[in-house]
Amino acid sequence: MDKNSSIGKHMIEKAKKIALFWHISPDGDCIGAMLGLGKLLEKQKKNVSYFVPNKPSKIFDFVKHIKRLKSRFDYKKYDLLIFVDFTWFNRMWIISQANPEYFKDKPILIFDHHPDNGVDHGVLIKDVKSISTCEILFEQTHKRWPKLYDKDIATYFYLGITSDSGNFMFEKDHIRTFTNVLNLLKLEADKDLIVNNFFRKKSLNSVKFLQLLLGRIQEKDQLLYTYYDENELEEYNIDTEEAAYALHIIQNIDGPEIVLFIRKIGDIVKWSLRTKKIDCNRIANGLWWWWHKLAAWFSLPVKGKFEQQIKEIVKFIIEMAKTEH
Numbered sequence: 001m002d003k004n005s006s007i008g009k010h011m012i013e014k015a016k017k018i019a020l021f022w023h024i025s026p027d028g029d030c031i032g033a034m035l036g037l038g039k040l041l042e043k044q045k046k047n048v049s050y051f052v053p054n055k056p057s058k059i060f061d062f063v064k065h066i067k068r069l070k071s072r073f074d075y076k077k078y079d080l081l082i083f084v085d086f087t088w089f090n091r092m093w094i095i096s097q098a099n100p101e102y103f104k105d106k107p108i109l110i111f112d113h114h115p116d117n118g119v120d121h122g123v124l125i126k127d128v129k130s131i132s133t134c135e136i137l138f139e140q141t142h143k144r145w146p147k148l149y150d151k152d153i154a155t156y157f158y159l160g161i162t163s164d165s166g167n168f169m170f171e172k173d174h175i176r177t178f179t180n181v182l183n184l185l186k187l188e189a190d191k192d193l194i195v196n197n198f199f200r201k202k203s204l205n206s207v208k209f210l211q212l213l214l215g216r217i218q219e220k221d222q223l224l225y226t227y228y229d230e231n232e233l234e235e236y237n238i239d240t241e242e243a244a245y246a247l248h249i250i251q252n253i254d255g256p257e258i259v260l261f262i263r264k265i266g267d268i269v270k271w272s273l274r275t276k277k278i279d280c281n282r283i284a285n286g287l288w289w290w291w292h293k294l295a296a297w298f299s300l301p302v303k304g305k306f307e308q309q310i311k312e313i314v315k316f317i318i319e320m321a322k323t324e325h
């Protein structure tokens, strides 16, 4: 990573016009990484543009300058393209599928912590041991540009670390994460803003939707699940991020070994899987596209009746979990 870090530094120094990209369904890490890095670049008199494949959730409306992000890429000439929090082109498929040729010969710099690969060119600053892209960015940029830091930048990077770590619940390198977070707090990261707006605040509609999904819970052997169809969100005037509140609640239910949260989005069924002890990496062999030890996400095309498809996959997962013991 060190060699690529200095190449990356050189690429940034050289570039005047920079486009930053984030992945589809941006999360707190992605948003914090884009806006934090973007502000650091703007302070160096760079011309920075921000692009997203789809609009961020309403839950991020509290984030300063969130409206700077444009959801339509302009395909103009940029000296440098920077991807944060993803390596796969697929994670921003709306942009890359519209004109994949555009990206083929462009200088690309990537900051990421996911294990996936798939970019055929570009300088990769990747650390899969890190809990978040914001952590990598903070470590890389604070020692390089300490004087450029301000309260906003510290708050952006704090948002990424706290959201990707589930507010410091997930297993990773605690000493590293807490050291970085302590340094961000010393730089006046606004922890209260994030706790109040990101972790505490819920709309009444999202609570009512939670009620609906709790009513749908099914239990089978050591597995618990609930589900919804995207079409149901409109009635409640909430988006998928707000609907994910149910996952945060059901994954903490005492008892079941595996928790599944299933959503039908267009012609795709998306699955979030959480386990207590069973290693997702092992039971998921070949089926998922992203996992760490106790969590996995995967997508399957809609096949037949939604509820029937759920039953079949649930059965498959129960069998996989059994073979592991």
Ligand SMILES: [Mn+2]
Residues within 6 Å of the ligand: 029, 030, 085, 113, 131, 132, 133, 164
């Ligand atoms: Mn991340």
